[in-house]
Amino acid sequence: MLRRILIVVLAIVVLAGGGFLAWAWHDELPAEPRRDASAYDPAVVAKGASLAAIGSCAVCHLAKNSPSFAGGYPVETPFGVIYGSNITPDRDTGIGTWSPAAFRRAMHDGVDREGHHLYPAFPYDHFTGATDTDLDAVYAYLMTREPVRHDVPAPQLTFPLNIRLAAAAWKLLFLRHGEFVPDKSQSPEWQRGAYLAETFGHCSACHSPRNALGAEKRDEKYAGGIAEGWIGPALNAASPAPAPWTAESAFNYLRRGFDRAHGHVAGPMQEVVEHLRQANEGDVRAMATYIASLNGVAAPDAAAKAEQAVKNATSRQWPIPGRETTGSGGSSTTGLDGAAIFAGACATCHHDGGRLPISRPVALGLSSAVNGADPRNLLQIVLGGIHPAPNERGAIMPAFSGTLTDPQIVALADYVREHFSGKPKWNDTGTALEAIRRGKNS
Amino acid sequence: MTIVLTINSERHQIDADPSTPLLYVLRDNLKLNAAKFGCGLGQCGACTVLVDREPVFSCLTPISVLDGRRVRTLEGLGIADKPSPLQAAFIKEQAAQCGYCIPGMIMRAQALLEKNASPTQAEIRDHMQTNLCRCGTQMRILRAIDRAAKDMKTADAGTTTGAAR
Numbered sequence: 001m002l003r004r005i006l007i008v009v010l011a012i013v014v015l016a017g018g019g020f021l022a023w024a025w026h027d028e029l030p031a032e033p034r035r036d037a038s039a040y041d042p043a044v045v046a047k048g049a050s051l052a053a054i055g056s057c058a059v060c061h062l063a064k065n066s067p068s069f070a071g072g073y074p075v076e077t078p079f080g081v082i083y084g085s086n087i088t089p090d091r092d093t094g095i096g097t098w099s100p101a102a103f104r105r106a107m108h109d110g111v112d113r114e115g116h117h118l119y120p121a122f123p124y125d126h127f128t129g130a131t132d133t134d135l136d137a138v139y140a141y142l143m144t145r146e147p148v149r150h151d152v153p154a155p156q157l158t159f160p161l162n163i164r165l166a167a168a169a170w171k172l173l174f175l176r177h178g179e180f181v182p183d184k185s186q187s188p189e190w191q192r193g194a195y196l197a198e199t200f201g202h203c204s205a206c207h208s209p210r211n212a213l214g215a216e217k218r219d220e221k222y223a224g225g226i227a228e229g230w231i232g233p234a235l236n237a238a239s240p241a242p243a244p245w246t247a248e249s250a251f252n253y254l255r256r257g258f259d260r261a262h263g264h265v266a267g268p269m270q271e272v273v274e275h276l277r278q279a280n281e282g283d284v285r286a287m288a289t290y291i292a293s294l295n296g297v298a299a300p301d302a303a304a305k306a307e308q309a310v311k312n313a314t315s316r317q318w319p320i321p322g323r324e325t326t327g328s329g330g331s332s333t334t335g336l337d338g339a340a341i342f343a344g345a346c347a348t349c350h351h352d353g354g355r356l357p358i359s360r361p362v363a364l365g366l367s368s369a370v371n372g373a374d375p376r377n378l379l380q381i382v383l384g385g386i387h388p389a390p391n392e393r394g395a396i397m398p399a400f401s402g403t404l405t406d407p408q409i410v411a412l413a414d415y416v417r418e419h420f421s422g423k424p425k426w427n428d429t430g431t432a433l434e435a436i437r438r439g440k441n442s
Numbered sequence: 443m444t445i446v447l448t449i450n451s452e453r454h455q456i457d458a459d460p461s462t463p464l465l466y467v468l469r470d471n472l473k474l475n476a477a478k479f480g481c482g483l484g485q486c487g488a489c490t491v492l493v494d495r496e497p498v499f500s501c502l503t504p505i506s507v508l509d510g511r512r513v514r515t516l517e518g519l520g521i522a523d524k525p526s527p528l529q530a531a532f533i534k535e536q537a538a539q540c541g542y543c544i545p546g547m548i549m550r551a552q553a554l555l556e557k558n559a560s561p562t563q564a565e566i567r568d569h570m571q572t573n574l575c576r577c578g579t580q581m582r583i584l585r586a587i588d589r590a591a592k593d594m595k596t597a598d599a600g601t602t603t604g605a606a607r
Binding site for chain 1: 507
């Protein structure tokens with residue numbers, strides 16, 4: 001009897017395993033002959049360029065000090081490091097031999113031309129919803145780039161994830177195929193924005209929490225996530241921004257990296273904005289319309305609430321002249337009086353009416369980094385500052401990682417939280433700082 | 443209130459508000475005039491000095507945070523008769539025009555060379571990005587740092603008057 005049960009179990013395992021392997025098997029697609037750049041319609045290439053900018057493809061597919069898309073950027077995941085691949089049309093080390101069908105399969109199903117499963121650090125769980133026409137445009141754009149010969153290191157993942165079939169198992173659990181269908185009851189602009197944000201934009205990849213296997217939690221979409229040691233703030237009703245996002249403020253932020261009710265872009269989002277600057281303006285507006293709708297605040301209310309938030313934050317501004325060196329714990333003889341540190345290190349720029357020719361910081365009370373439940377983003381900004389991309393103009397905040405000791409940074413962050421947000425104190429600022437110093441990114 | 447500062451290995455008792463920027467104390471109280479006031483906002487780097495091993499903008503460094511830490515200024519590197527290797531390289535490359543940014547440039551570069559004896563051109567540029575020169579001697583400054591790195595290979599890290607005790 002026991003033997004019979006064992007045989008049945010074994011048979012099920014073999015059948016299921018065989019079925020999985022058959023399902024996971026993908027043929028190699030034929031190599032595409034070389035085509036001249038002139039074979040592609042310039043209008044299609046331009047459309048592809050805009051979609052690639054919305055997708056921020058270059059963030060991961062860019063090697064340091066090498067042309068766009070040659071790959072090599074290390075994407076650090078909780079499971080190991082994966083390097084952005086070379087997606088230039090080089091025939092040996094890039095995707096020069098890929099046909100449009102192979103490119104679509106990679107974007108829709110996460111399978112490369114040779115039939116290997118790709119790891120979901122490549123967000124095909126979003127790209128799967130993109131239309132064939134749009135993917136063909138991105139394909140045309142990539143195929144008309146300069147081919148760059150550049151070998152990218154193999155992923156460094158722990159067993160069993162280093163077996164590519166693990167990616168197939170992941171897809172079985174979490175990948176939902178099919179073209180993205182927006183809510184048809186919404187405006188055409190909203191629908192366009194939803195499509196772009198959910199597919200190419202893959203906004204929720206950083207702005208949603210992930211489960212133990214690294215998949216976005218569907219029921220907590222836009223509830224806030226983590227990317228490269230930074231918090232991707234919630235964009236739904238849990239948004240920490242005191243001013244609710246409006247279509248206008250979201251557009252300012254996404255397109256220009258600044259809005260008067262939210263402040264300057266920082267962290268990994270800076271690169272996203274650098275790319276969105278190059279995208280089709282109407283498409284960025286559409287995305288802003290969609291993103292602003294996620295908090296569930298009706299548009300007229302959001303605008304009024306945002307104005308109120310600006311007023312509230314302004315009333316908490318650091319007054320000039322005269323320094324407030326009271327109101328915080330600690331003692332200035334140990335250098336741990338957050339207010340005294342703020343007065344000497346921060347208030348020159350972050351004061352009421354502060355005007356800088358280059359960058360005018362908004363009231364700190366408007367910052368999601370100050371208002372969020374997690375101190376990480378504020379700590380990251382204090383440590384590293386804010387700097388424009390090399391050779392670009394933009395806001396500058398100096399880095400304070402060498403100026404202040406860790407206990408001083410904690411005292412300062414706790415003071416800023418208490419003085420400017422009016423929210424409950426952070427209890428774990430020291431732990432969060434330690435984690436950032438250790439380079440722990442999740 | 444009184445705060446004790448250690449600057450170029452000398453201890454100083456300073457009577458000032460704890461939020462006073464280090465730059466003001468250096469220039470007004472101690473007459474160490476190498477570090478300059480440029481923008482006062484941490485955007486130009488003319489006030490750069492070293493705290494422990496890190497380059498900092500002294501205009502945005504309140505003295506309250508310096509208890510038990512070691513401040514080094516250009517005056518601690520060398521003197522006219524006996525310049526440090528980095529200062530000597532700046533002289534050899536004639537890297538100063540008006541000279542206002544130079545003490546900050548040298549202190550920031552000093553921090554780099556103490557950590558990385560053979561920086562690449564890209565590393566030097568990356569490291570020096572926060573310091574501005576408005577005369578246009580950037581190329582000479584970069585050359586001077588590169589030259590100092592090479593000169594220092596045959597000497598020590600280039601600290602003279604008690605800077606690295």
